[in-house]
Amino acid sequence: MKITFLGTGVAxxxxxxxxxxxxxxxxxxxxxxxxxxxxxxxxxxxxxSHTDIDTIVLSHLHLDHVADVMCLLKANWLCDKFxxxxxxxxxTREWLDRLMxxxxxxxxxxxVDVVEVVPGEEFRLFDGCDVKCAAGIHSVPSLAxxxxxxxxxxxxxxxxxxxxxxxxxxxxxxxxIHECSFPLDFEMTNHTTPDMLRPYIKDTGxxxxxxxxxxxxxxxxxxxxxxxxxxxxxxxxxxxxxxMIVEI
Numbered sequence: 001m002k003i004t005f006l007g008t009g010v011a012x013x014x015x016x017x018x019x020x021x022x023x024x025x026x027x028x029x030x031x032x033x034x035x036x037x038x039x040x041x042x043x044x045x046x047x048x049s050h051t052d053i054d055t056i057v058l059s060h061l062h063l064d065h066v067a068d069v070m071c072l073l074k075a076n077w078l079c080d081k082f083x084x085x086x087x088x089x090x091x092t093r094e095w096l097d098r099l100m101x102x103x104x105x106x107x108x109x110x111x112v113d114v115v116e117v118v119p120g121e122e123f124r125l126f127d128g129c130d131v132k133c134a135a136g137i138h139s140v141p142s143l144a145x146x147x148x149x150x151x152x153x154x155x156x157x158x159x160x161x162x163x164x165x166x167x168x169x170x171x172x173x174x175x176x177i178h179e180c181s182f183p184l185d186f187e188m189t190n191h192t193t194p195d196m197l198r199p200y201i202k203d204t205g206x207x208x209x210x211x212x213x214x215x216x217x218x219x220x221x222x223x224x225x226x227x228x229x230x231x232x233x234x235x236x237x238x239x240x241x242x243x244m245i246v247e248i
Contacts, residue, residue, distance in 0.1 A: 001024060001025065001026055001147075001149055001150065001152050001154060001247070001248050002024070002025040002026075002245065002246075002247050003022065003023070003024055003025075003154065003175070003177075003245070003246045003247075003248070004022070004023040004025070004046050004048070004243065004244070004245050005022060005210070005212065005240040005241070005242060005243065005244045005245075005246075006018070006021035006022060006023055006032075006039050006042040006043060006046060006242065006243070007019045007020050007021035007022075007034075007036055007038055007039050007042055007242060008020075008212045008213065008214060008239075008240055008241065008242055009213070009214060009242075010064055010181065010213055010214070010215050011036075011062075011063065011064040012215060012216055014216045014219070016241060016242060017214060017241075017242055018036065018037060018038025018039060018041075018042055018242060019036025019037040019038055019039065019064040019065070019067060019068075020034040020035075020036040020039075020059075020064055020065045020212070020213060021033070021034050021035050021036055021038075021039030021042060021043075021068070022034060022156060022177065022212075023043070023046070023048065023053075024147060024154065026126075026128070026129055026147075026149040026150070027128070027149075027150075029055070029125075029126055029129070030048065030052050030053050030055075031053075031055045031056075031057060031125060031129075031147075032053050032055065032056045032057070032072075033056075033057045033058075033059070033145065033156050034057075034058060034059055034065040034066070034158070035056055035058070035065070035066060035067070035068045035069045035072055036063070036064040036065050036066065036067050036068060037063070037064065037067035037068055038068065039068045039072075040068045040071045040072050040075060042242060042243065043072075045243060046243055046245075050072055050075050050076060050079075051075075051076055051079050051081045053072065053076075054076075054081070054083060054084045054085065055084070055085050055086075055087075055125060055126075056069060056072070056084065056085070056086045056087070057086075057087045057088070057125075057131075057145060058086065058087065058088035058089070058092060059088075059089075059136070059142055059143050059144070059145070059156070059157075059158025059159065060088075060089060060136075060138060060140050060141060060142035060143065060158055060159060061088070061089070061091060061092065061095050061140060062140060062159065065158075065159070066095075069086070069096075070099055070103070070106070073106065073110050073112065074106060074110075076110070077106070077109045077110050082109065082110050082111055083110075083111050083112075083113075084110065084111075084112050084113070085112070085113045085114075085115060086112055086113070086114050086115070087115045087116075087117055087123075087125075087131075088114070088115075088116060088117070088143075089116065089117065089118075089141045089142065089143050090116050090118065090141055091116075091141065092114055092116050093114040093116055096112060096114055117133050117143065118133075119133060119134050119135035119143065119165070120132075120133070120134065121133055125147075128149060128150065129147065129148070129149045130147075130148045130149075131145055131146065131147050131148070132145070132146040132148075132169060133145050133146070134146075134165040134166050134168070134169050135163075135165055136157060136158050136159060136160025136161070136163065136166060137160050137161040137163050137190065138158070138159045138160050138161075138190045138191075139190045142158045142159050142160055143158055144156060144157045144158050144160065144165075144166040144169065145158075146169045146170070146173070152174050152248050153172070153173040153174050153175075154173065154174060154175045154176075154177065154248070155169055155170040155173050155175070155176045155177065155178075156177045157176070157177065157178040157179050157192075158179070159179055159181075159190070159191065159213060160179065160190075160191075160192065161189065161190060161191065161192055161196060162178070162192055162196050162197050162199075162200040163200075167200045167201070167204065170204065170206055171204050171205060171206075172204070172205040172206065173206055173207065174206075174207045174208070174248050175206075175207060175208050175209075175210065175246070175248055176201070176206050176208070176209045176210070177209075177210045177212055178192065178197060178209060178210070178211060178212070179191060179192050179211070179212055179213035180192050180193065180194060180197060180211035180212070180213065180214065180218070180225060180239075181193070181213050181214065181215045181217075181218070182215055182217050182218060183217060183218050183221035183224065183225060184221065184224060184225065184228060186217065191213075194224075194225040194228045194229055195228070197229065198228065198229055198231075198232055198233070199232075201229070201233050201235075202232045202233060203234075206233075206235050207235050207236070207248075208235050208236035208237070208238065209229065209233065209235060209236070209237045209238070210237075210238050210239070210240050210246070211225065211226075211237070211238070211239045211240075212239075212240060214239070222239050225239070226238075226239065
């Protein structure tokens with residue numbers, strides 16, 4: 001599996017980090033997890049072609065995770081690629097239908113199969129790739145995803161506080177990509193801080209944790225967060241930058 005961190009930031013602009021997006025390459029298949037503002041350009045900058053992407057998996061429908069979905073669909077259409085599949089939580093179909101109603105010319109040009117999934121559901125993205133989802137703790141319905149391919153397991157948290165259901169899914173995984181929006185001792189709900197996350201990753205057998213979805217408040221506190229987590233976590237801990245590539 002090859003993971004490209006396309007966007008590691010949030011809705012507030014900051015240098016070097018666009019909104020949420022993550023590309024997983026499994027064999028010849030490229031699957032996009034979330035597609036916030038700036039992600040379409042990051043796909044280009046990463047050396048990938050947007051026309052190779054026909055599957056998008058959404059954690060939730062907040063703008064910083066979906067703003068470039070329509071942009072990607074239009075870019076594909078302009079390059080003669082018309083079919084796509086979008087997986088997402090309850091409400092995804094209505095959200096996309098309403099957007100398409102605003103752009104009737106898009107509705108006539110593209111064909112999008114929307115698959116709504118619920119916490120605890122398991123489904124197959126393609127032959128050899130199985131996915132399971134769990135509910136996060138956020139201000140709107142949000143899903144985390146466990147992706148299994150070729151003997152490897154990656155868990156992507158979406159936006160959430162640390163919680164038992166997601167961590168049960170992450171036990172023993174090769175990579176946990178977990179949001180860490182704010183620094184230590186920051187009073188917060190619906191998102192994660194290092195002190196909220198540390199007790200959940202201890203003694204889990206997770207190979208590596210990658211912290212993403214960083215607010216500007218985290219600037220200057222990155223090393224502090226890493227060192228704090230490493231005190232009680234036996235695996236690797238990293239804070240990726242946009243366009244960072246990891247192979248497992």
